[in-house]
Amino acid sequence: MTRPADSTGTGPxxxxxxxxxxxxxxxxxxxxxxxARAVDAIEQAAREKAGLVILPELFLSPYFCQKEDxxxxxLAEPVPGPATEELESxxxxxxxxxxxxxxxxRAPGLYHNTAAxxxxxxxxxxxxxxxHIPDDPLYAEKYYFAPGDLGFKVFETAGLRVxxxxxxxxxxxxxxxxxxxxGADLLVxxxxxxxxxxxxxxxxxxxxxAWETMQRSHAVANGCFVAAVNRFGFEPTxxxxxxxxxxxxxxxxxxxxxxxxxxxxxxxxKAAVLVETVDVAEIAEQRHGWPFFRxxxxxxxxxxxxxxxxxxxx
Numbered sequence: 001m002t003r004p005a006d007s008t009g010t011g012p013x014x015x016x017x018x019x020x021x022x023x024x025x026x027x028x029x030x031x032x033x034x035x036a037r038a039v040d041a042i043e044q045a046a047r048e049k050a051g052l053v054i055l056p057e058l059f060l061s062p063y064f065c066q067k068e069d070x071x072x073x074x075l076a077e078p079v080p081g082p083a084t085e086e087l088e089s090x091x092x093x094x095x096x097x098x099x100x101x102x103x104x105x106r107a108p109g110l111y112h113n114t115a116a117x118x119x120x121x122x123x124x125x126x127x128x129x130x131x132h133i134p135d136d137p138l139y140a141e142k143y144y145f146a147p148g149d150l151g152f153k154v155f156e157t158a159g160l161r162v163x164x165x166x167x168x169x170x171x172x173x174x175x176x177x178x179x180x181x182x183g184a185d186l187l188v189x190x191x192x193x194x195x196x197x198x199x200x201x202x203x204x205x206x207x208x209x210a211w212e213t214m215q216r217s218h219a220v221a222n223g224c225f226v227a228a229v230n231r232f233g234f235e236p237t238x239x240x241x242x243x244x245x246x247x248x249x250x251x252x253x254x255x256x257x258x259x260x261x262x263x264x265x266x267x268x269x270k271a272a273v274l275v276e277t278v279d280v281a282e283i284a285e286q287r288h289g290w291p292f293f294r295x296x297x298x299x300x301x302x303x304x305x306x307x308x309x310x311x312x313x314x
Contacts, residue, residue, distance in 0.1 A: 017279040018159050020186065020225075021045030021053040024253040024266040024274070026233040027062050031075075034060045035083070038100075039090055041273050046094040048275040051158035056231040056253075057101040057167050057190040058113070066237045066247065068143045076105035080124045084116050091118040097158040101166060101190035103144075104129070113145045115164045115190055117155045128153040130166040131175060138196065138237065138247055141168070154182045160278065163224075167191045170215055170228065174304065180222035181293075185280050187218060191230045194249035208250055212262075220260040223287040225278050227255045232269055258286035 023041040028034040038055055045053040058064075060083065064072040077083060083102050091098050097119050104114035104127075113130035129148030133141045152175060154163045163184030169175045170189045179187060193211060195204045212228075219226040232251030254265040255276045266272035287293060303309055 016159060017277050017281075018052060019048065019050045019275050020158075020160075020227065020255065020278045021048070021050035022227050022229050022253050022255055022264070022266070022272075022274040022276070023053060023055050024230060024232055024251055024270075024272040025056060025059060026231055026249075026271065027059060031060050035086060037271075041271070042090055042096060042098065043094065044273045045275060046096045048273070050096060050275050052097045052099070052160060052162065052186075054099045054188045054227055054229045055101060055190060056229050057192040058103055059101060059190075059231070060103070062235050063192045063231070063247065063249075065141050065144055066138045066235070068140050072144070073105075073111065076103040076111050078106075079104040079112075079114050079116050079127050084118065084124045087116075087118050088123045091120045092123070095120045097162075099162065099164060099188055099190065106146075111145055112148060113141065113166055114148075115166055117157060117162070117164065119157045122157075125157060126153065126155055128164040128166070130169060132168045132172055134168040152179045152182060154179060154184045160280070161185045163187045165189050167193065170211070170218075173218065173221065176218035176222055176226075180218075180224050184222075184224055185283060186225040186227060186278055187222070188227045189215065189229065191228055191253075192249065193230060194247045197234075197245045197248055200248065204250075208252065212252070212254070215254075216256050216260040216262070219256040219258055220290075221292060223258045223283055223290065223292065225255065225257060225283075227253075229253050230266075232266075232271070258282050 042053050087098050101115045104112040114127050116127045117125050119125050129150050131148040133145050133147050135142040154161050161183045163179035215226050215228050230253045231249045234248045236246035251268045254262050257263050264274045264276045
């Protein structure tokens with residue numbers, strides 16, 4: 001777990017309800033435009049007394065992973081770097097913590113899909129590198145990103161223990177469980193997900209329902225809050241290929257409580273800043289009623305480290 005050098009004031013007795021903002025946005029035509037949209041949303045969240053704000057995945061540009069193009073590596077930057085410096089200033093000015101998903105250049109030829117965490121008093125406090133990297137039609141992320149090597153992370157900021165994961169990580173109960181076991185009150189998933197227009201009519205409803213159900217199940221199974229933070233709008237592929245139509249990002253960002261109920265949800269096709277109270281007292285109450293952590297059979301889960309179990313468990 002990532003902890004501040006002095007954690008005074010962040011113990012169980014000191015933590016209380018915090019207003020958390022989920023920002024659903026579409027990128028602008030330039031990096032500067034995208035950053036300006038994000039800052040406007042952060043300022044709105046601050047006006048609504050949010051202590052923490054979460055931005056969507058790779059918010060500074062259109063979703064460039066729709067095709068393999070080496071020119072897109074020019075979008076990457078160090079983390080910490082220019083974007084975190086800009087957001088540190090915003091965080092300090094507004095007194096709000098920020099989770100920002102960025103395209104990280106670690107070294108020439110080595111890149112990660114990374115989320116940085118900014119604190120108004122301590123500035124940049126750390127980062128999480130996306131662990132699970134997809135390779136699907138219009139999601140060519142393995143071309144751009146190396147898998148994360150920092151492990152799962154929890155950051156103490158805004159009076160919460162925030163577990164940061166990213167998009168494709170949301171399909172893995174192991175990632176949610178391990179992050180929750182590290183003490184996360186809130187799991188956040190900066191996300192870029194949507195429909196392929198050519199299959200929306202036949203598969204769209206089921207795809208979206210699976211996405212939402214999966215993350216609500218993380219809230220239930222771990223008795224914690226979950227925030228899924230998506231972009232919205234249609235983004236063309238820009239270059240044809242086998243799936244030239246692009247992606248219609250389905251928006252519908254939401255925050256779920258420890259019982260899995262959706263507390264607030266954005267529309268499909270509009271920008272939104274959703275501010276919802278996260279009361280950590282609900283976590284203990286939920287876990288007392290459904291004591292899944294108590295009843296875990298940790299002596300029996302060793303085989304989870306295997307890729308697959310043959311018949312008979314060998």
